[in-house]
Amino acid sequence: MSIIQQMNSKLANMIAAGEVVDRPASVVKELVENSIDAKASIITVEVVDMGMKSIIITDNGVGMDFLDAHLAFDRHATSKIMNESDLGHIMTLGFRGEALAAIASVSKVILKTRQKDQEGIEVTYHGGVFVKDGTSTLNQGTIVEVYDLFYNTPARFKYIKSDLAERQAIIDIFDRLALAHPDIRFNLIIDNKTIKSTYGTNDFFSLIDQIYGSKMTHGMTVFEETVQKVRITGYLLNPQISRSRKKDISIFVNGRYIRNYKLIQAVIDGYHSFMMVGKYPIALIHLEIDPSLLDVNVHPQKYEVKFVNESILAYYIETYVKQALLKKTHPIPETLNTIRKEEKDIYTPLNINFGEKIINEPESLNHLENNLKAEKLPDLEYVGIFSGTYILFQNQDGLYLMDQHAAAERIRYEHYFKSLANPNKAVKHLLFAHHLELTSDDLLVIQNHLEKLNHLGFYFNEQNELVGLPVWLNDSEIELAIEAMVSMLVEKEAIDLSILRDKLAKDISCKGAIKANKSLSLSEINAIVKNLRTCENPYTCPHGRPTFIKLSHYEIERMFKRVV
Template identity: 30%
Template sequence: MSDIIQLLPDHVANQIAAGEVVQRPASVVKELIENSIDAGATSITLLLKDAGKTLIQVIDDGKGMSATDARLSFERHATSKIKDAQDLFNLNTKGFRGEALASIAAIAHVELKTKQEDDELGTQIKIEGSEITSQEVVSTAKGTSIAVKNLFFNIPARRNFLKSDTVETRHIVDEFQRVALAHPTISFLLHHNNNEVYHLKKSNLRKRIVAIFGTKMNEKLVPINEQTDIITVNGFVAKPEFAKKKRGEQFFFVNNRFIKSSYLNHAVVNAFEGLLESGSHPSYFLYLEVPPNTIDINIHPTKTEIKFDNEKALYAILRATVKHSLGQYNVAPVLDFDRDATLDTPYDYSKKSNSSVPPITVDPTFNPFKTETNYKEPSNTNSSPKSSTTHSYQSNFKKDTGSWEALYTNTETIEPIQQEQLFESEQETETGKTFQIQKKYLLSSIKSGVVLIHQSLAHQRVLYEEFLENITVKEASSQQLLFPVNISFSSSDIEMIYSIKSDLESAGFMFDEFTKESVVIAGIPTSISESQITLILEQLLDDIKLEVPDTSFSHFDVMAKSFAKSLAIKTGASLNPKEQENLVNNLFSCKEPNISPFGKPTFKTLALNEIDAIFNK
């Protein structure tokens, strides 16, 4: 029997390795920028075309490579970062495996130009699918320029699995932001289809965060700073009132490398205990410095997961550090044992003097069982009896205590809380054949039994079909805003909104102006209100970032889903009889009433025999 095991050709092995290293254009961006940082670059430029599918070019002013190194850099496991296995446990660089360039060159057209500072001329190498087509001497600037063109040109199946340009651009921007946040002392420039998205100058950490996420971020940040024997923690967390419903601006960096850690995230969230609304997530930018030999970063191809030697200690330190900073900057409530008691004095009384305490007197002759209405008022002087004892006593009290009562003038009057305000009625709402249960479900009677409807999911289905029809079939109607609305977003979000501008206009939005950090909206669809604009656009951006399927109707489907989710009746909303009836009727008028736009069931039918079976067991 002949041998069946054989060595794979290098180009096949490289394509297989590329499956781990290069999952999408963003993977290429990450590897190339990290190489530039390892080369000591102080300025890095990223140029993109068609979300990186046509071109990804990274230009840096690093130390460059010699002709020999330039050629060797495209060989598998060729690296300048490590020399033996022990070096894997003392890494201070980004890349170290030596697979990135070989993997990229196996699935794209690559052109490399590089020159060292002391050399007069540099080197240019062109590669197509692992095959070096040319190598020559060229005149070029100090540093390295590498252009990756036609990604996955020889693997069409992989190229077909790429998402829309908007989604792929989002992934690239995510990688770009992570690297830029980790290295504020390096200037970065990002151009997409000849449009400048980011121009980040060399700065400190706070300025870098603000430059990426917009000027409004500055007021949200609370500094974090702690140094111990095993870890140094620096960075910022956002104030609790700026927490978001989606996990967005959450960044951990360990030794200037972006990582993902649900364990450390739990520590931060725990520090916000009691400060966040249910379902909200804090934003943070936290930088951890630990000895390189206490972590293992070689456990995942993307190097975003790290194993720590002393996770429990790091958890405790991180939680305590964040909690301390929230209290230190008066974000969290604290017990103040050094409180100035004079602060208890009302403001209007603070400048008054000679306040006297009213005298307390007792009438020894007073008898509550007497029927007489008059009695002698107690006094240190011989005063005559008053015709009205009650009136006399009150008059005397007011006379002596005017300054005392002045303490509480101009203070807020607290109305007593009615008992019915404390307890919410738990009765069901009844309307003919429909009941609302726990402000979440509608129970409706039908001929064969009953149907239980999830009010929020049902309304999502109704709104989704209405929006989709208005966008794709009918001509969407707009309402002009009396005063245009200016909404702030990050530069990347503005770029994303601009990329779907025509689709949003088809839905009824009207735009006046786009800047790097804001968009001016002059008109909106008639089906939404002005107060819902920000909510809808933020939800739409989140859905695009999370790759809500967008194959059927381009962005129209995503927009219809986002609008429906943003505007649908929420759990906890009380519906009157007419609203219940309308929702039930509208749901069963839909083309697909049984599922929400996101595939969840909207109702459940219980036939009469199923109900009988419950009680006849």
């Protein structure tokens, strides 16, 4: 007896709902995407009780006619694609025709819609079953009201109820949709309170301020580049504003927010050395690509996109981000508040060193030799040393404090990074094998990748001791280099020479840099500033800590209450 049966459409929709609308935030996403596809210029999202009680999306888009308002609830019913060839160049956010059917199968939905110069229509579905239809009064556009989400799927309901992250998930989705569409006015109302609204004026500065908070765009860098028919636009917030998670690095492709680990990493790499270790920037990357070079049909939620040439794209993103940040003269951070949090033990309060040695020297730092990069640091006149660590300078704009250790580290870092750029292939053979303290796991990694290591100039004997190493590597850096290479091999089966260079340069530069509390002569200070001017990025140490901070005239006068 045959036992296979075709599922009825209600059951099929409920199963699809598990993928498309796994939580209230996905309902918000799908419905707002429909409003965007319907060419709305104003979209309002209202949720009550984390979206479990109600989610109401109102738009002023094109609306639907009577038949479409019913067909929209059918699975695989869409106005966005007609045949297979359409799949190759999708410009709308939706195309699978399953969201409304899926949502309606796990909630109670009232759809109200009205086309220009037509009568309004209202259609109601409960748990995927048609309940009633009729006329409705509303302005042109569509209102989708979703009540009692997951009321008929108790397992899902229970899971969501206990999840307080739901509200944040809704806000996150809203943010991305709004950031992807600067031309649309968005409102988000949660439990009857307006949480966020955007103006829809196509102005990224006000849009980002609306989404992330006021004045976030202060010091923002914008770039726009076209490479091989791909337009890449970046909005890079000031690296001084950092986050401990990567989620505020957003990538958009043709107006669609996507999740792509490689491209996010490219942005992080581009910001590299402008950021503190373990901190991440806020940045938006908008890509405009010929849709035939993309596949968006990877997953029902359409968060994933396959690019024809992802690695090359990542390379360009990293390069443009880096270039743009370097081009911008970063304002030296204006306040002391955030700088020393991690290292509060370094200075002892009010230990001002007037530096006898220095007072006697007539030389002034005012007239340092000009060179190519001089414009990156302003003219500075030496004032004194604070706490044996911070060199004070002044100019017409205010007072500057330079952290001598951070500054020296930056200079050494760039020096070593450059000198490691073209590593000499020659191998230094060791008279005595160098024993490495390695775990058995690490040894296994080395044995499995001997060829790659040999290629770089690292040779081992039977006992896994090092017998040859590249001439450019300092003996004191062996341990660090091996450790860095092993972790790269574990992670990606390859040794990335540029990461290795970076790690080594950071370590060498830190070890040899002048320590805090070492007293310096004026000519030493002069040399530091002079060298710093030749650096690509004189503003931070290689770990992202500032080399300088500035107190503006205004700020000082305000502290003395001379101005308000």
